[in-house]
Amino acid sequence: MYDPRDQLMVSDPDGHVEKLLALLYEGGRTVSQLADELSLPVQDVLGAVESFDAERLLEDGERLGRLDATEAERYFSNLAFFESFGTLARSREDLQRRLSESHVLVLGTGGLNSNTIPHLSGLGVGRMTLVDRDTVDVRNFARQYLYRWEDLGARKVERAAAWVRSFDPAIEVQAIDTGIESAEQLAELIDRTRPDVVASGIDQPKEIDLWVNAACVRHGVPFVRGGITVTKGIVWSVAPGVSACRGCVPADPSPNRATGPGSSAPNGSQPSTG
Known part of the structure; x- marks a missing residue:
């Protein structure tokens, strides 16, 4: 978690969660694409994504990169803070906006x-x-x-x-x-x-x-x-x-x-x- 006082413990006996997290960290994939790469049912991957989103660990890449260079620099520290509160529905840039x-x-x-x-x-x-x-x-x-x-x-x-x-x-x-x-x-x-x-x-x-x-x-x-x-x-x-x-x-x-x-x-x- 972003706050060092918090920990999120996840059971992962087959390593699927670790692989999913690695793919999410890379970004640029839809839920269906994630499911294909992991050879898992879409609903299973969707459930995992929703769980991580509930912990405010995910952002929608399409909701990022909409600030111009000056705005991104002006609000650099704000955006770093808001990252901890971003979700798929509301990114750090949405919060700043x-x-x-x-x-x-x-x-x-x-x-x-x-x-x-x-x-x-x-x-x-x-x-x-x-x-x-x-x-x-x-x-x-x-x-x-x-x-x-x-x-x-x-x-x-x-x-x-x-x-x-x-x-x-x-x-x-x-x-x-x-x-x-x-x-x-x-x-x-x-x-x-x-x-x-x-x-x-x-x-x-x-x-x-x-x-x-x-x-x-x-x-x-x-x-x-x-x-x-x-x-x-x-x-x-x-x-x-x-x-x-x-x-x-x-x-x-x-x-x-x-x-x-x-x-x-x-x-x-x-x-x-x-």
């Missing part, structure tokens, strides 16, 4: 998402909508590496969008300089931008996680939430219709603590995970 066709709505370009945005850009996400209301401040430089000293006083969301365009001009990016003041405003934003995923990194107001949850569940949009609570990082996600949602948790699970990841709790107490 899906990213290039995706739109992420990034709520907040501060402590969390100033680090998330470069990773999304490196992955090759094709479109981003960035939302923030703050300016670059001296205190940001402890952990917001997206910004430069010359950006002091500039609008964060504009500088973040400029960074993305400079990093990869192929990425379409929109900057929205605003705060989130109500559930209705957030719902309208998601309805208007129609993202595939929401990356939420806003801490205030304290109801923000419930607002994001309600809007995303209503529109069927998955979202990811992350933050830091003093000494530990927290990340959780909601896939509407698949996972539980934030609405399942009491609005204020611990009355003496802040509810959002990354929130500043009074008197040194740790914020709850939400």
Whole structure:
């Protein structure tokens, strides 16, 4: 297996599996051709191929080689990673193409998402909508590496969008300089931008996680939430219709603590995970 922690043990008393694996590694054969070379029934070979595919060990050669030379070089490391998740129905290149066709709505370009945005850009996400209301401040430089000293006083969301365009001009990016003041405003934003995923990194107001949850569940949009609570990082996600949602948790699970990841709790107490 690709992950050295995993092993796939296969019984092969007559050596047919080893021969099949060697032919699959060479590639370029149909199931019928494999069966002919192994002198085995087509259904037996098909069953073996389906088993290997279920373990994500096979890709369809016709679904590879469709990226041009520049794209293949640009996404070289991504493709090496996606190989572990490729199947006959969806190759590593299909996975990369899906990213290039995706739109992420990034709520907040501060402590969390100033680090998330470069990773999304490196992955090759094709479109981003960035939302923030703050300016670059001296205190940001402890952990917001997206910004430069010359950006002091500039609008964060504009500088973040400029960074993305400079990093990869192929990425379409929109900057929205605003705060989130109500559930209705957030719902309208998601309805208007129609993202595939929401990356939420806003801490205030304290109801923000419930607002994001309600809007995303209503529109069927998955979202990811992350933050830091003093000494530990927290990340959780909601896939509407698949996972539980934030609405399942009491609005204020611990009355003496802040509810959002990354929130500043009074008197040194740790914020709850939400």
